[in-house]
Amino acid sequence: MGAFVGRRAEVAEITALLDRVRLVTLSGSGGVGKSRLGLEIAGKAAPGTAAIVDVAAVDGPEALAPAVTGALGGSDVSLLVLDTCEALIDQVASLVSELLAADPRLRVLAISRQSLAVSGEHLRVLAGLPGAEACTLLAALSGVWLPEVCDRLDGLPLAIELAAVRLRTMSPADVLTGLDDRFGLLVDDSRGPSRHRALATCIGWSHRLCTVGERLLWARASVFAGEFDLEAATYVCQDDELGVEDMADVIAGLVDKSVLLRRQTPAGVRFRMLEGLREFGAGWLALLGQQDAVRLRHRDFRLRLARRAVGRPRPPGPC
Ligand SMILES: Nc1ncnc2c1ncn2[C@@H]1O[C@H](COP(=O)(O)OP(=O)(O)OP(=O)(O)O)[C@@H](O)[C@H]1O
């Protein structure tokens, strides 16, 4: 494992939060660095007081409680880190509620692409590494400083690691061009866990967690190049399969599963997808054969917006 880069503010904030509250969920897209950050935080606890269980490594729902009680072991553990909770989200949610009720000293750091949705949960969503830190990570792994590559990868540490493998044999310029097919480029069979051997597999793990409606919206919303709001999503993405009345819930589901990023702006709430997730959705849209229909609705929506803007009176001020 390479050196830990950046995230000082996040380590400090979550460590402090765990002093005040009993359940923190660290969420965010696949490969964004949740587990690595969780390890770093657990490493700062006094020796013998933190236990880590990777839920994805547990052998089925029945094995979860024994694995966790085994790790707690009746000892001095006061911080339980449960990693990859989305693998058994319902079972983790009820087990965490029981454990917190049973032991008033216990604190839980849940690491999950999806929230636990239990009372007392404090959710923190981790974003990709900011520009300079992303470049530092890529430079540490490859020896080259490539802001453009890091930018195209949304600062996602997993994608940066996979790009670094390519930089062993390819020039920076070829890697940059190769990113036009990011799923073909970002593959490395030699690493673990298995879902991290390719960017596409990492994103596919989130796809498996989604409902049919969420998958449809994910595919259709890939036509938005940047941010969009509920009105735009409803106009462009709804049909008989995905009703207007379901749209807000389906969007909320995708936000909860870290597929959509949500941002509050003065003009209202806006959503967007990381580039890799968007391209994955676009691939599904093509497979579904719905590309043309959705693109047409998107064009139509933009025309309506433009007409609306033209019809609006000019704001007062100098011409
Ligand atoms: N701050 C960092 N410094 C150095 N390496 C990092 C950092 N964050 C993440 N990485 C590396 O990037 C890879 C992906 O990170 P990590 O496994 O933490 O992602 P994740 O968000 O837990 O993904 P998943 O949702 O699939 O579990 C790992 O190999 C990890 O070591």
Ligand SMILES: [Mg+2]
């Ligand atoms: Mg993880």
